[in-house]
Amino acid sequence: MSTTTTTTPLPATSKSLTFLAPATPPHVISTPLAAPAASELVVKVHAAAINPVDIQLWNSALLGWLAGKKEKGIGRDYSGTVVAVGAGVKGWKEGDEVFGLISRPTGEGTFSEYVHPIIGKDPIAKKPTCWTHEMAAAVPLVVLTAFSCLDWLPADKKKNGFGRVVVAGASGGVGMWCVQLAKKLYDCNVTGICSAKNADFVRQMGADEIVDYTSEFVSQALLENLPAGRQYDLYIDCVGGTELFADLHALLHPQAAYVTIVGDKTSRTAMGGPLTYLYTPAQVLRFLKGLLWGPRYANVLLYAKSELLEQVAGLAERGEVEVVVQEVVRGLLLEEEGGSEEAWKRVYEFMEGGRVRGKIVVAIE
Numbered sequence: 354m355s356t357t358t359t360t361t362p363l364p365a366t367s368k369s370l371t372f373l374a375p376a377t378p379p380h381v382i383s384t385p386l387a388a389p390a391a392s393e394l395v396v397k398v399h400a401a402a403i404n405p406v407d408i409q410l411w412n413s414a415l416l417g418w419l420a421g422k423k424e425k426g427i428g429r430d431y432s433g434t435v436v437a438v439g440a441g442v443k444g445w446k447e448g449d450e451v452f453g454l455i456s457r458p459t460g461e462g463t464f465s466e467y468v469h470p471i472i473g474k475d476p477i478a479k480k481p482t483c484w485t486h487e488m489a490a491a492v493p494l495v496v497l498t499a500f501s502c503l504d505w506l507p508a509d510k511k512k513n514g515f516g517r518v519v520v521a522g523a524s525g526g527v528g529m530w531c532v533q534l535a536k537k538l539y540d541c542n543v544t545g546i547c548s549a550k551n552a553d554f555v556r557q558m559g560a561d562e563i564v565d566y567t568s569e570f571v572s573q574a575l576l577e578n579l580p581a582g583r584q585y586d587l588y589i590d591c592v593g594g595t596e597l598f599a600d601l602h603a604l605l606h607p608q609a610a611y612v613t614i615v616g617d618k619t620s621r622t623a624m625g626g627p628l629t630y631l632y633t634p635a636q637v638l639r640f641l642k643g644l645l646w647g648p649r650y651a652n653v654l655l656y657a658k659s660e661l662l663e664q665v666a667g668l669a670e671r672g673e674v675e676v677v678v679q680e681v682v683r684g685l686l687l688e689e690e691g692g693s694e695e696a697w698k699r700v701y702e703f704m705e706g707g708r709v710r711g712k713i714v715v716a717i718e
Contacts, residue, residue, distance in 0.1 A: 361447065363388065363395060363437055368686050369465035370693060371424040376412050379697050381688045382424060386467055391441035393469045394477075396451060398717045399486035400681070401463040402430035404494050404526065408704045409624045410458050426462020428715070429454055432480055432489035433468070442472050452489035453477030453662065454497065454655075464685055464715060478662035481669040488676040491526070491712035496665050497655035498614055499530035502589045505610040505651065506539060510586050514540030517583070519575060519604075522591030523560060524551035526712045527614060531589050532558040533674050541586075544578065546571060554710055558675065572600040585609060593619040598639070607647030616652050621707050627652045677711030679703075685715050 367386040372379045389395045407427055410416050416425065432452040438445055445451075454476045455461060455468055470477050476497060480489045503518075510516030518535045522528040523545030535541040536559035545552075545560035552563045564574045575585070584606040588597070593615035597604070605611060616629030617636060629652060630636050636652060643650035668674045680703070685696040696715070703713045 361436065363467075367465060367467040368688075369424075369462065370427050370685055370697070371462070372411060372427065373422060373424060375414050375416065378694065379411070379427060381686055381693050387469070389437050389439040389442075389469060390471075391439045392472050392474075393439045394435050394442060394445055394451075394472065395437035396431065396433040396453075396468050396470060397436045398431045398433040398463060398465055398468055400432050400490035401428045401465075401715045401717055402490045402492075402494070403682075403700050403704060403713050403715060404429060405621055405625070405704055405707075406494075407462075408622055408701060412622050413624055415624075416458055423459070425459055426457065426465065428463035428465070429456050430490050430493045431455065431463035431468055432484075432486040433717075436467070439472075445472070450480040450486075451477055452480045452484075452486075452493060453659075454493040454657065456657070464717070466686065466717060474657075476657050476659045476662050478659055478666050481666045483669055483672075484676060487678055487681050487714045487716065490714050491676055491678050492665065493662060494655060495526035495712065496530045496534075497657065497661055498527045498653075499534050500658075500661050501653045501656045502527070502531055502612050502614065503534055503539065503587070504656075505612045505649065505653070506541075506587050507608050507610075510541070511539055516541040516586040517544075518542070519544045519546065519585055519588045520560075520591065521546040521566075521571075521589065523547045523555045523558070524710050525591055525707075526709070528589075528591045529555070529558050529677060529711060530674075531591070532560050535559075537668060537673055544575065544585075551710055554677075572597055572604070575604055576600065579604075587612070589613075590615060593617065593625070595635075601648065605648035608649075609647070610643075610649040610651065612651050612653050614653060621705060625652075626654055678714050679709055679711050681714045681716050683716045683718060686717065 435449040518541045520531045524547045544562040545555035546564045549565045588611045590613035615625040639650040
């Protein structure tokens with residue numbers, strides 16, 4: 354018996370961009386489009402976003418070993434329209450415009466014509482009417498990561514405001530959301546670390562002060578900005594590296610925190626996140642010292658919570674946050690004349706270069 358609630362027949366197949374072995378050229382495949390299981394939706398994807406983690410997983414020998422020779426999807430973020438609803442799903446209907454996150458490294462990716470989010474597991478929310486699909490697709494992974502980072506603010510600063518936050522990589526996808534949410538949700542004083550060419554952009558996001566890493570010694574500039582010796586409450590690292598640790602105790606008080614989404618590494622194509630604890634003993638030692646004596650240290654992942662996407666959608670509808678899409682890449686699922694190959698090359702170059710203001714989005718046509 355069918356578990357699908359749908360008034361419009363689904364197409365027979367769906368195209369996706371996938372790869373077989375690590376770092377091999379992705380290719381377009383067409384597979385049968387399954388009806389939704391009881392707890393699933395089927396969403397027609399209009400736009401998806403690229404993130405550094407997508408390149409890292411594509412390069413990962415570990416993922417290749419775990420997944421074997423099966424096709425592996427690419428992409429985590431998406432925005433689209435609900436076209437079928439599983440029989441056990443409440444509160445959603447065909448025609449709903451949604452945005453969300455699907456993270457299945459060995460399976461389905463969002464560089465696809467259709468995806469199957471699982472309600473209660475995969476973060477999803479109604480798309481704000483003020484956002485295009487390209488804008489909405491640029492949000493889920495980075496904003497959910499920003500929420501995770503800001504949760505490390507000391508409790509009194511989260512409650513009462515007036516914390517002092519530093520964001521390294523403030524013009525990037527996660528960084529720009531850390532800046533905005535630190536201001537909007539916690540009334541923090543924010544120092545953004547970025548290049549001079551992105552300084553005005555980071556100020557537009559809400560930063561009170563800017564440190565130009567291309568012309569200043571970052572630690573020295575931060576120390577000089579301490580008013581009356583008051584230390585920072587949270588340092589958010591979106592770029593990697595170890596240069597700051599020599600001055601860590603001068604910059605952060607014992608109840609403060611240093612959180613990173615990258616780890617000590619600086620390569621943009623190598624896996625980051627908590628996985629780096631396994632091969633970077635210095636990070637483990639830093640974490641343990643932070644627990645005992647402070648400041649706290651952590652390598653963090655995103656919070657996979659639909660209610661956080663709903664919260665951001667509400668901020669967007671009130672005009673309190675901005676989404677910045679640097680470029681929309683087209684032709685990723687175009688099989689003719691090497692269209693997908695050229696589009697993937699462009700997407701990869703953006704991620705490898707690491708000089709993106711906001712996000713790069715892929716149009717799913």
